[in-house]
Amino acid sequence: MDEIEVRELVPSEYKEWDLIVEKVQPGTLFHTSQWLEICRDVLAKDLRIYGCFRNGELVGGCPLFIKNIKGMLKVATSTCDMTSYSGPLIKESVSSKASKRVQETHEILNPLREFLCKQGFDSIHLTFSPGFEDIRPFTWNGWDSTVHYTHYLNLKDNVDNNTSRKIRRELKTATEAGLKTRALNDPETYYRLLSMVYEKQNLEPPLPREFFERVFKLIQEKDIGYMFVSETPEGEAVAAHLNLYGKKCIVTWTSALNPAFGRLGPNALLYYHEFLDLQSRNFEYMNVMAANIPKFADFIMGFSPELIPYYSVTMESKKYSIAKTLYKTTHKESY
Template sequence: MPSYTTKYLAGDEYKRWDALVSQSPAYNIFDTTLWLDALSSVLNCKIKILGVFNKDALIGGVAFEAVEKFRLKIANVPPISYFNSCHYIPRNTQYKESQRRYVLDIFTSIAERLQSDFHYVVIANHPELKDIRGFLWKGWNQNLLYSYRTHLDKVELSLISKPKRLQIKRAQKKPIVIEVLEDVAPVYDVIKHTYARQGVTCPLAFDEMTEIFKRISNNIVIIAAKEEKNEGYKAVDISIVDYKKNCVYGLFSGFIPETPDPGINSLLQWKAIEYYKDKGYDFYDFGQAGGPSKASFKGQYDADLVPFYRVSKSSLPFSIAWHLTKGRIIQVQ
């Protein structure tokens, strides 16, 4: 193995990190300092970036949230982030095995340093990053997860599942207004109550969500729906636009349930897809589905299943704490 070195980047080195991420095959907005700085500043979470160096050249690395609970050090996916992927600058070579060995050595360096410094580590890799042998061969666990992704250049209403399509068409006949908002204030309660119905707390308080969105306002789109003669919004979709990747990731969505279902939430989601399609973006990523009902809703919008790997490593002290707290120790986000 080459003599690569690892170190945690200082603040004045973050521009080098962004330069690395922009060249990485696993580039995504959630690993840029635009996103990470917004989280750390508003949520007061400790973001660390581990860099892999070949002499003085930064050639790879990973960003994560560092947390300490019960004197155990945890490296986790930052809050409300799709990924905290490993990154590397591809080597200029025509030989596939040489490239694979280079990536393997970088990821092995990351695995060795993190499992030495932390009791528990989680890394959610971007779908483009498929070679995780550097972690597996160090005894890490792997989970294959799925994201739901609609390719906007191909999607048409006729491709939506028949029940969903009929629901959308019925809703289109009603006096429903779809608007793009500049502020989260009119729709925050819709999101909050949607989480409450699922028995969980919204990951962000109103002030936190407002401040984060202000810091990255050029990348945030809020689309909401309401009845024409009603001031209150009934459904909302909040997404982040990744301009470099030319794609959109859904961050928050919510709706107010009614009986019978007027289809306003289904219509809103379709109108959001149309909106991003008209803007020329490549795909809309719904994110993961936490259960069958969510999977069914997301899958009906002509969505593909996109697999990605999450790798993790736990020490014996952490495993003991996990059992004693019944898993609550990792509820740090």
């Protein structure tokens, strides 16, 4: 097999990267250059997309955000705020033999791992998207691994048969209150609801308004998603889901709720009507990214989802490990 060359992509090659993202099953919107550039521009990130080439053909790669901590530590991660996964991708094998597919996967991931280890990073953290299962080229070479979870709601099922008694009560309450749902692509409405969630906790929203404005613009330009809202009979939006189109699925990326209306069941109503709408459009499942937070996971279990694992791997230098230990010790003592 021909050797794999790994190097940083130049911006003119990003379209080629996006083609790989589009073709391979684990590829997500979070891998696309458009999404990564929003993160880079709004959050002032140092973005690099490393590509794996075989005989000049791009066959894989990995986007990374690079950060220098006080000029002492160089840290690389494939994720950032509200971008849960955007790790390595490889061109999928056409072989029908499992052994051949594994071989081809490792022939790309091993050179990628070796290349990243030579870039002088004190810490590298890669989070693979759901569906990317073979992370052994990293774990077999000393990288630590962690399992995370998301929920898939099967859109082929009958939603009424799978809802819990609690969810049915919330749906009844929402209906009696006259709540309705509809699509509404309005960043101001979304950010207002999101701000309410964090104001109740005396916190600022996790990302600036500009980030969501850029995402909404991308949604409209590329038709890659939509916002669904619950409204009062007077037309006031009280809850919203921002959904992104994936392969055969919808990704429920983020949600927001006016806390004053939480007991009226607007969130349950949103999921229920989204479920029916997506079924009519022949999507296979909803990827509800809420399985790693106990409160949200408990709520979504009322719709009988399937629990889906995905993985991350981490490599840290001794210098980084010592610095992390000192940081934790210092903050624990000050607390």
